[in-house]
Amino acid sequence: MSLIPRPSTPARLLSPGAAKLPRWVLLAVGLLYIFAGLLFRDPWKSDDVIGLATMLTALNQGSPISLWLPQVGSLAYAENGPLVTWVGLSFIKLFSPIFSWFTSDINAVILASRLPNLLWFGLLTYFFWYGTYHLARSPEAQPLPLPFGGEPPASAYGRMVADAALLLLLATVGILWRMHESSSVPAMIAFQAWAYYCLGRVVERPLAACLGLGLALGCALLTRGFVGGIPIFLGSVAVFIWHPLLRRQLQWLLLSVLIAALLFVAWWWPARDLSLFWTQTWLEWNTQSFAWPHWATGIKSLRDLSWFLWPTWPLALIGLWNWRRWHQALHIVLPTSLLASAFVCLFFYQDPFEPEFALLAVPSAALAAFALPTLRRGVINTLDWFAVMCFSLTAAAVWLGWVAQQTGWPPKIAQSIARQTEGFDNSISALAVLVALVGSCAWVSLVIWRTRRHPPALWRGTVLSAGGLLATWLLLVTLWLPTLDYARSYRGVSAELAQALAQHQRTNECVRGSQVALGQRASFYVFDEIDLQFDQRCTLVVEQLDRKLYLQGLLPISDTDQELWLGRRGGDRHEMFRLVRRPAKP
Secondary structure (H helix, E strand, O other): OOOOOOOOOOOOOOHHHHOOOOHHHHHHHHHHHHHOOOOOOOOOOOHHHHHHHHHHHHHHHOOHHHHHOOEEOOEEOOOOOOHHHHHHHHHHHHHHHHHOOOOOHHHHHHHHHHOHHHHHHHHHHHHHHHHHHHHHOOHHHOOOOOOOOOOOOHHHHHHHHHHHHHHHHHOOOOHHHHOOOOOOHHHHHHHHHHHHHHHHOOOOOHHHHHHHHHHHHHHHHHHHHHHHHHHHHHHHHHHHHHOHHHHOOHHHHHHHHHHHHHHHHHHHHHHHHHOHHHHHHHHHHHHHOEOOOOHHHHHHHHHHHHHHOOOHHHHHHHHHHHOHHHOOOHHHHHHHHHHHHHHHHHOOEOOOOHHHHHHHHHHHHHHHHHHHHHOOHHHHHHHHHHHHHHHHHHHHHHHHHHHHHHHOOOHHHHHHHHHHOOOOOOOOOHHHHHHHHHHHHHHHHHHHHHHHHOOOOOOHHHHHHHHHHHHHHHHHHHHOHHHHHHHHOOHHHHHHHHHHHHHHOOOOOOEEEEOOOHHHHHHHHHHHOOOOEOOOOOOEEEEEEEHHHHHOOOOOOOOOOEEEEEEOOOOOOOEEEEEEEOOOOO
């Protein structure tokens, strides 16, 4: 036995502080979080509609290439792996025929394509909650024993920390929208949570945990390639090297890596036979996504992370500092390793943004939860009041903007909204307003509960943060969803283009795109199955133009070309589209 005295734990908590959060509250928050804004809206550019386009391409074409290698129509979408496309395609085949009884075929497909988000969210919440629960029950994570007792039992303390961690994750601003889109991001966060859970269980159940870790790593590779798999892999290696017990059991990590490699090769080997071009492009994109660090990229990432990881990152930093003397305890080693690996990788990405930031959300929320028992009561109360003021202001701003849109007052705000929604047929949905009022009243009730009752439970502040963000999100998706759909959806302009093609396209005449971005190309395919090809012999050409340059007369049409159609999204001041017919090339 070591003669070096064990450092005193920084956690201080009495039994009332670990009071049980009612399960119905956690369930209601989770269901409201994932369902609000998930259904009854169009897919928006870019990642949301691109993910759906790969599923629809596999559904419509049914060829081995489109099933095994993600495609957007004729475009080889050689960036992400096929796993999200496979799952989305399965849900579309299963549920879109049922939904088509109640709505149009395209709306039924869009609705079915959103159901995998329920799967990803379920995996995320399950693995993250239980992973944090087991870490918090460990002896190193327990609060300081009191001379006359009164500290909570390990199970109650673990449950409290896990509840707080999950609520903090749901309160993370940056992942809120991303969890509702048909892209690789929700799946990546779920697989990282799976790895987090398995790494926390290696000491107790090494074989089962490492099998799960290998599957999580393999699924991450099949979802987002090296960009998604490397941060989780590096974090896993850091956990095994850093933690004293796991350092002597590296064979389990090797088993996990072997399982992940077998899963990847099982997809990659047939993929090379199907399309060498696709696999070479995939390798090129994955390798070119990394670059040597540059100070400008690092500063931009730090700036964006300050809002993306709010409100967890300040608490995570406090947790790292307060638990610094316990730096080899698994409840600190595990989230710190995953956080550090994802953070360091940001500086080696060519252009990091939200999909790359998303892998910091889970470990940051875990560290933030372990920081709560180390904070003084005054600090916790200050954070609670900040959450009340912040989210009350955001909710009031959403209401003010909606009132300005409906009434024209305040005039400056109304004019700004009108410029960005030019041509929008404004209307009021009584049901949407009622739901928004109920959500606002629920937020006010939550604030009153916090200020009048002064609950001793340590999760009270996390409920405020999660409740405030959900209230604001609920207001956005009820009061503003039609406006957002109008401003961000390409359904209208795609229908106009489809009508123009129906009038002017000749038999066996193909259509190609010129300077059409990937998100717009995917939107045209999703809404009207317009497949913009790359064959230079196509005489019909869809061009994406800069509207300002067009209005200035700087994008004239050639004398040999014939302009057939001109259109744009309502309120979009930057882009427009033109359909022209060009002479056939000899």
